[in-house]
Amino acid sequence: MDWQALIESQPALASIPPALRLVTEHRKIKAGETLFRIGDRVQSMFCVITGEVRLIRHDQHGAQIVLQRSRGGFIAEASLGSKAYHCDAVAAEAGSVLRFPARKFRASLDEDALFRDAWISHLASEVRKLRAQCERLSLNSAAERIIHYMESEGKVGAINLNQSRKAWAAELGLTHETLYRTLRRLQDDGTLDIDGARIAIAHTVS
Amino acid sequence: MDWQALIESQPALASIPPALRLVTEHRKIKAGETLFRIGDRVQSMFCVITGEVRLIRHDQHGAQIVLQRSRGGFIAEASLGSKAYHCDAVAAEAGSVLRFPARKFRASLDEDALFRDAWISHLASEVRKLRAQCERLSLNSAAERIIHYMESEGKVGAINLNQSRKAWAAELGLTHETLYRTLRRLQDDGTLDIDGARIAIAHTVS
DNA sequence: CGTACTTTTGAATCGCATCAAATCTGGTGG
DNA sequence: CCACCAGATTTGATGCGATTCAAAAGTACG
Numbered sequence: 290m291d292w293q294a295l296i297e298s299q300p301a302l303a304s305i306p307p308a309l310r311l312v313t314e315h316r317k318i319k320a321g322e323t324l325f326r327i328g329d330r331v332q333s334m335f336c337v338i339t340g341e342v343r344l345i346r347h348d349q350h351g352a353q354i355v356l357q358r359s360r361g362g363f364i365a366e367a368s369l370g371s372k373a374y375h376c377d378a379v380a381a382e383a384g385s386v387l388r389f390p391a392r393k394f395r396a397s398l399d400e401d402a403l404f405r406d407a408w409i410s411h412l413a414s415e416v417r418k419l420r421a422q423c424e425r426l427s428l429n430s431a432a433e434r435i436i437h438y439m440e441s442e443g444k445v446g447a448i449n450l451n452q453s454r455k456a457w458a459a460e461l462g463l464t465h466e467t468l469y470r471t472l473r474r475l476q477d478d479g480t481l482d483i484d485g486a487r488i489a490i491a492h493t494v495s
Numbered sequence: 496m497d498w499q500a501l502i503e504s505q506p507a508l509a510s511i512p513p514a515l516r517l518v519t520e521h522r523k524i525k526a527g528e529t530l531f532r533i534g535d536r537v538q539s540m541f542c543v544i545t546g547e548v549r550l551i552r553h554d555q556h557g558a559q560i561v562l563q564r565s566r567g568g569f570i571a572e573a574s575l576g577s578k579a580y581h582c583d584a585v586a587a588e589a590g591s592v593l594r595f596p597a598r599k600f601r602a603s604l605d606e607d608a609l610f611r612d613a614w615i616s617h618l619a620s621e622v623r624k625l626r627a628q629c630e631r632l633s634l635n636s637a638a639e640r641i642i643h644y645m646e647s648e649g650k651v652g653a654i655n656l657n658q659s660r661k662a663w664a665a666e667l668g669l670t671h672e673t674l675y676r677t678l679r680r681l682q683d684d685g686t687l688d689i690d691g692a693r694i695a696i697a698h699t700v701s
Numbered sequence: 702c703g704t705a706c707t708t709t710t711g712a713a714t715c716g717c718a719t720c721a722a723a724t725c726t727g728g729t730g731g
Numbered sequence: 732c733c734a735c736c737a738g739a740t741t742t743g744a745t746g747c748g749a750t751t752c753a754a755a756a757g758t759a760c761g
Contacts, residue, residue: 346630356626367619367626375623398615399608405615409604412618413573417581419625420562420573424552426632427560427668429750431717455739462633467717469741635718637749661707673749675709 290315295387298338299361302387304407309397314388318342324364324378324386331371334394336363340384344376355459360451366412369395426462431471434461436480439490447489496521501593504544505567508593510613515603520594524548530570530584530592537577540600542569546590547658550582561665566657572618575601632668637677638686640667645687645696653695 292310296303305313315338318324324335324342335342337359344357344365356376357364368374369391398405425437438461439446450457458468472488475481482489498516502509511519521544524530530541530548541548543565550563550571562582563570574580575597604611631643644667645652656663664674678694681687688695 344626356630367622370616370619402605405611409611409615409618410576412615412622413576415622416573416618416625419622419629420550422629423625423632424560424562426629429668429716453739462635464718465740466719466742470717473741635748659707670750671708672710672751676749679709 295338299336301362301407301411302336304401304404306397306401306404308400309389309393309404312390312393315385316388317385318380318383320380320383322380324380325374326377327374329374331368331374332391334363334369334389334391335365335378336387336389337361338385338387340386341381342378342384342386343381344378346376358456358460363411366415431461431463431467432475432480434463435468435471435475436490439481439488443489447487450486450488501544505542507568507613507617508542510607510610512603512607512610514606515595515599515610518596518599521591522594523591524586524589526586526589528586530586531580532583533580535580537574537580538597540569540575540595540597541571541584542593542595543567544591544593546592547587548584548590548592549587550584552582564658564662564666569617572621637667637669637673638681640669641674641677641681642686642696645694649695653693656692656694 290310290313292302292305295315318340320340325333327346338361341358341360342364343355343359345355358381364378365374365376398408421441425434425441428434428437439448442448452460454468454472455465458465461468463471472481472483476483479491482491496516496519498508498511501521524546526546531539533552544567547564547566548570549561549565552560552562564587570584571580571582604614627647631640631647634640634643645654648654658666660674660678661671664671667674669677678687678689682689685697688697
């Protein structure tokens with residue numbers, strides 16, 4: 290396995306200790322493939338390299354709810370301490386993932402201080418990100434959620450959308466129609482500069 | 496300081512190593528008191544013992560958004576790895592907190608394996624809880640959010656509300672009026688059994 | 702007893718979801 | 732190269748439900 294290339298695409302992997310690298314499998318995944326199902330015993334830890342994996346649950350009507358959408362990085366980190374998964378993991382588009390045996394992963398956390406520190410900061414950054422997400426979802430206008438996203442995710446109030454707007458709408462907890470309409474409105478009234486995938490908060494000339 | 500009593504109220508404290516206990520301060524807080532402000536350097540780690548502390552941020556209109564509401568346990572865990580706080584911490588009601596020096600806290604994580612494991616599972620459980628919260632906030636009817644809360648927070652679909660309904664409404668991302676009305680409706684149509692602070696999903700006799 | 706806060710109900714409004722449909726896009730295979 | 736298809740993007744019309752503003756009643760606490 291070419292770890293150098295992997296680390297370039299996922300810097301978080303740099304701290305994976307050699308012993309764990311030896312037992313890591315690089316697996317290709319097809320769109321629609323299931324990595325694990327709710328209730329399965331946690332025997333593996335996954336890291337998305339390319340493509341997109343989603344953690345989903347279903348409500349009583351069968352509607353699917355996306356818990357996490359990952360286009361790179363670990364998924365279901367919180368499950369490492371659990372017996373069983375609490376959601377399904379499905380590939381939304383083809384790509385590849387790393388599969389680490391969970392036992393060895395836990396052992397490495399115990400033995401390797403650098404790896405452990407990296408893991409703790411990874412969890413902490415996940416907590417921060419999720420809190421921002423909750424904060425955003427508790428805003429109740431589409432425009433406020435968009436602006437909040439731009440301010441918290443983007444640098445200097447500008448983002449380069451690396452996903453379809455439809456997927457972005459789902460992340461913002463909006464329907465895609467509302468997102469399209471609101472973006473249009475914000476562009477028309479001069480709040481946003483929109484150029485394809487690049488969206489920026491307009492500078493008001495003072 | 497009586498650690499035995501503290502541990503009974505907060506089992507998570509059991510893994511705090513002796514060296515860290517020696518430098519821990521047990522401080523009383525008054526309602527409305529500020530523990531730290533956004534931008535302050537992270538020099539302390541706080542654990543709520545009694546009372547209620549909230550992490551809040553303010554949007555551009557000055558409306559306050561609650562990021563975390565704690566009635567026991569660590570707050571702003573993700574800040575341990577940061578230079579500065581990214582929100583304010585304010586006591587919503589009088590109580591007491593433990594204050595740990597951040598440097599010593601970090602050092603203890605490095606030195607004590609049990610403490611470190613406890614901290615990692617604490618972070619992981621926070622991630623799980625926040626994901627559930629995001630999942631809930633992306634439901635767009637008041638009734639669905641209430642039911643989701645009952646199913647994910649309560650045992651066997653019943654909860655004992657340990658907060659005012661107004662505070663619960665804020666947590667659900669609803670206005671208190673909507674929560675009152677929806678609870679009433681769910682009770683009237685037989686979906687919920689409500690008796691003061693005890694709320695349960697009604698059993699439909701099949 | 703009075704004050705502050707929560708709980709409750711009412712009425713009006715606004716914005717988002719929903720359903721529908723047309724256009725555009727990228728990718729596949731003939 | 733073109734036909735075709737699936738999915739994304741866009742626009743329109745409608746209805747519902749949450750917010751908002753308002754006010755009254757209940758409750759805890761000093």
